[in-house]
Amino acid sequence: MGIAEVFIGSMQQLLFQLFNFIPKILVALLIWVVGKYLISLVVKLLKKVRVEGAKPVNKLVETLAFILLPLGKVLLFLIVLDYLGIGSSVIQALVSGFTFAIAIAVGLAFGKALEPDAKAVVDSVKKQLEK
Missing domain, CATH: 4.10.170 (p53, subunit A)
Structure with missing residues (x-):
């Protein structure tokens, strides 16, 4: 076996693994896009919640929406990493x-x-x- 045959065999194996990994990457991107959409939707809905005459509750809802956005993105990132098998x-x-x-x-x-x-x-x- 020559160097060229080893190189070609290695490249074939690399391409095979890459082509097998592409569907996982596409599904991970889909999870990321859908997750970001759902997180932003929940945050927008939380920001629209208003209770008349209850200023502390409104402040709590605003704070919850402020915290939920980065926390949701971190959780989504961890979910995508787990799906990719990291x-x-x-x-x-x-x-x-x-x-x-x-x-x-x-x-x-x-x-x-x-x-x-x-x-x-x-x-x-x-x-x-x-x-």
């Missing part, structure tokens, strides 16, 4: 990274908010050590 370990790594990012942001927010209290504690410890 490993669940990749999805778990993405979720873990997102969770760690949120934890760090919350920790920094609390740290910045408690900065004056921490300064007061450090100053009192310094005064105690100077005595």
Whole structure:
């Protein structure tokens, strides 16, 4: 077997796998388009909901619509990845990274908010050590 035969065999196998994967990509695109349409439809319907004389409920509905759009897109993206057969370990790594990012942001927010209290504690410890 020569190099040319190995190359041709590899290319045939690659093309065969590619042609077998094209229907999956088309269905994934269909899922993406239909999903985006449904998400936008739900958000539009939520934005139209108004309760007379209930300002907190209206604000809650607006906030829910604001949160639902990006959350729905992320969920749709994960559904498409799962359909395409991308490993669940990749999805778990993405979720873990997102969770760690949120934890760090919350920790920094609390740290910045408690900065004056921490300064007061450090100053009192310094005064105690100077005595």
